[in-house]
Amino acid sequence: MPLSSSWRITLLSTAAALAVSFTSQNAQADIPDENYRPALDHLLTKVMPPKLDDFHDATGDLTKSITDFCASPDADDLKDVQEDFHNAMDIWQEIQPWRMGPLVAKGRDQHIEYWPDKHGTAARQFRKLLFSKPASYTDPVQLAEASAALQGFPALEEVLFDDSNIDHLTKGDEDGVFLCQYGTAIATNLQTITGELRDEWPEFAEAMATAGPDSMDYPTAKFAATDLYRALHEGLLIISTQKLGRPLGENEKDAKASRAESEVSKRSLRNVAHNLTGLLAIYDGKWGDVGTEGAGLASLIDSSLLDRSFRLNWQTVTDAVLERPESIDTLLAQSDGYQSLVDLKSQIDFLITLVENDIGGTTQLGGGFNALDGD
Amino acid sequence: MKIAKILGTAALASTLGVQAYAAPGAKDVLTTYADIAHAGYEDSLITAKKLQSAIDALVAQPSAETFGAAKSAWLAARAPYQQTEVYRFGNAIVDDWEGKVNAWPLDEGLIDYVETDLYGEESEENPAYTANVVANPTLVISGTTIDASTINATLLEDLHEIDDVESNVATGYHAIEFLLWGQDLNGTEAGAGARAWTDYAAGDACTNGNCDRRGAYLKAAGDLLVSDLEWITVQWAEGGEARETVLEGDGVPGLTAIVTGMGSLSYGELGGERTKLGLLLHDPEEEHDCFSDNTHNSHFYDALGIQNVYLGRYTRVDGSVVEGPSLSDLVADKDAALDTELRGKLAASVLAGKAMVTRAEGGEAFDQLIAMGNDDGNAVVQAFVDALVDQTKSIEQIIATVGIDGIEFEGSDSLDNPSAVN
CATH class of the missing domain: 1.20.120 (Four Helix Bundle (Hemerythrin (Met), subunit A))
Known part of the structure; x- marks a missing residue:
């Protein structure tokens, strides 16, 4: 309209x-410094934590649905996985702008979603990945050490929504089996990252909410x-x-x-x-x-x-x-x-x-x- | 840091072999800044002319020896040029020009043959992704036919960033680097590009075809590099536009240029786009001198260049020294502790860069250091990033100390918290 x-x-x-x-x-x-404190306390300790719980839950649902799909691939189940992808992305996109503390520590925001990809790195690395199909990329622990472009939402989006990959996934051919295992590893890795984010947030929030002269980071x-x-x-x-x-x-x-x-x-x-x-x-x-x-x-x-x-x-x-x-x-x-x-x-x-x-x-x-x- | 604070300014100056000048005026500092720029670009020109001669010799008489000599000349030419990169940010005349000589990253398939299994055959962003000028006397790019039958400087200038695609790099150091080394197909394993000298051989000895056109391309790129460096050297000579611009007014614009250059190169460009991004992606394509595996040196000399302009001291390729009143002297006069802190941090980043050089000279190049699973190598590179981010925080503090404002440093998505440095 x-x-x-x-x-x-x-x-x-x-x-x-x-x-x-x-x-x-x-x-x-x-404005007196104390006037800033209620907003800090409210946003950081009351508003954000439940959203991080939601995010972690959403990536858990995504991991479960892709695992179920890969056990017995069919087109209807893939739609469920895609829907869970969208649900997790929705909450991520709400959290994404809160670029501070645990969200940006260890490059976490980039690992969740490497974008924009100015040099076309993801496409190049994805092409190479499908060419060689290394087993390490199907292990979530090893995947966590891999390129940021290959371990977050954009990589999973490529697995779940690209027409050619959908074809492989639903056929269950050699590429499809690898994509299923790789996609499951991505979802599991996202679940791990969002768990770390949820667990680390309270300490960061407390430090910010109690900002004062004794704090090195927030005086x-x-x-x-x-x-x-x-x-x-x-x-x-x-x-x-x-x-x-x-x-x-x-x-x-x-x-x-x-x-x-x-x-x-x-x-x-x-x-x-x-x-x-x-x-x-x-x-x-x-x-x-x-x-x-x-x-x-x-x-x-x-x-x-x-x-x-x-x-x-x-x-x-x-x-x-x-x-x-x-x-x-x-x-x-x-x-x-x-x-x-x-x-x-x-x-x-x-x-x-x-x-x-x-x-x-x-x-x-x-x-x-x-x-x-x-x- | 602690050591630097204990030693104090005078002791550090002595350690670094730098003459400390008593409370200079802004114009004195800016004169030194311009003098170092001129010397750096003149050294870049001198070494580029040696590269040009080596290319001429290679094209005239292709052999393993002339090919090796050209590669050695390219490596030597990088050392002074990288030390001038700190002039890029903050000096519009340099920033507008530098893309002709040091644009990066590039889609090398524009220039010559590539291994398409890994490189790919097309790019949605770049219609000239595999145009291959060397192999094709006629090019069709985005529906426009280009006569490439004669490869000369004019053609290369026309092709440079064609279609407004920045990665269409047809000229400069990295185009020459690709023509001398070829693609590095080793990924994050040991080894640089392995182009054979026979890619320039005559007759049946020619490998990969079109050796005469490849030689013509290399020669034209070498000639262009020299003429471009001649131009910028003149701009920093007495009466040159770049020199006049930094010296004009009350000194504030010139000091702003110095600080902007130091901060932007430290943070967004070198710390972020050229180093942290490679680490984040574990991708050899993200290394600056990716064909020759010379990235360790490029990064080290970048860091050294930042230190040069702050200390007001540059060692030329002939060993002579250009020095004078510096920004360091100016800061020390107003805040000695801050000057000591920044000197220490600059020394730390140069040292962290040197650590990468040492690893590379021991057989572990930058692309291996950033490899997935190389925790020790990753830590060496991360230490360089950390040192650059740390020095940026102190560089930011001198903005207020020397009485300038309105500065924004280049940012980078790949750094942990871009908002930490404005």
Whole structure:
């Protein structure tokens, strides 16, 4: 469904109205460091842990379904595995923007999903893998030491959704047997990683939530809260420049859906929708049925007008994503698809501006603050 | 780090053989910076001319000896050039130019024959993935017919990054490297590319066909490298645009260029894209000098170049030394402890780079070090990454110390926490 062209006017007029309130905000004194602590505590110790449990459970379900499928391959069972893949990806895409602590330690985020693949490494390594079929890649323990491009969701997506691989899987031929064993190893490895993530998170969350002079990593609560603000800001930047910018290319002629994330399983915009859910949780403090509305970074906003308009703008962009197909490939195949994707990127870019100017300014977490400026 | 702090600035300067200058002005520091740039590019030019002569000799009289001499000349040429890479970030004139001489990674199938079982026969991203200029007098790329009957500098320049695909690298060090070594088909096992000298032989002795065209390509690439290095050397000479740009104004733009170059090369480019990514993927295709297995040296000299510009001291290929008032002196005048800290960290990264060189000279090249299951080798490479990330944090601190701002270093997806360094 084509997006109404009025969105731009709505967003711009909201921003213009807010400019007045900002002037007064900027004149305010520094936010006391203790004011950052409730949001930290809420987001890190109450909101995120249940989501990491969900993620671990989802990868467990995925491991079970692919194991069952491989015991007796048939097309219907493969659909169940694909559905479990989507469920695990949905929750991963919500968690993905929270790039901090155990999520990025040991390159864990890259092992869960190596993307973007600027040099086409995954395709090259996957081709080589199928050529030689080494047994080590069917052992989850050994797979954990392998290339990041061969051990996470994109590799499993290739196994489960590529037409040629589906053919091998359902036939159960030599390639199919290897792909089944390899796919099971990937799912098992993901289950292990998500278990580590769940187990390591509480200690990290406690360190951030109790930030203070005794901490080497987080000497102030504001310093710790900056990581959450950065996650919100960078998450939107990644959607704009990579998830939408890469397939858009330089111009319509240069556009390529294959440069989008998760396009083998046709879910690149579904990923963006789930990213937005996880990102809004940083601001709002409520994530699905977990958490409390207004207890995230929003708790630092003392202007109800600004809060309401930010939420309105966010909802407008979320609706715009949901109105489009789940796949950029499908969208670009439409006559106005390229422009529709350009419009969506513009809306995300506008959200970035709001985060930088409004949220970053009002919470005093953005707008030039960095860890070395004496705060 | 602890040792560096105990020794103090003066002792470290003495250890490193560096003359400490008392509180220089920004213009003095920038003059040294430009002098080192000029010397580095001039050394790159001198060694590239030796490479050019060696290529001429190979093409004129192909033999194992002339082929080996050309490869040795290429390796020698890399040492001074890599020390100039720190000038790339922060100096627009260098960044706009450097892709002609050091673009990487490349889809080598554009240039010559490749082993397609592993390389593949096509790429969705690159219509010229296996265009093979050496074998084909006429090329059709994205529907456009290109006359490649005569291989010369103009053709190579036209093909470079053709179709706006960055990996279509037709010119520069790595194109020459491929033409001298060929693909490294050993994966993460021992051994570099094993191209035979007979790929340049005349008549029936010619292997893999089109030896005359391959020689023409190599010669044109060598000639282009020399002319490109001549151009950049002039830019850093007295009155040159690059020198004038860093020296203009109150010194802030020039100091910004120095710090941007040090930070971006340390973090996003060398630490991230060229090193950590290879480790993450255990992939020999991700190594910088992948055909010759010279990556250990390229990385070491990159790290040395970062140290050179901070200390204001560069040892030329003839052994003479260019030195003068440095950014280190400027930082020490304002925050001696920070200067000591950064000197220590720069020395540590150079040492970590040297550890990779030592391993390679002992028979374990970079592609083996990053291999899956080589925990000890992986640790050597990771130590280099860690040292580069660590020094970036101190480089970031000198931004405020010397009174500059608005700097953003190059990031890298492959590093653990890009947001840790702005």
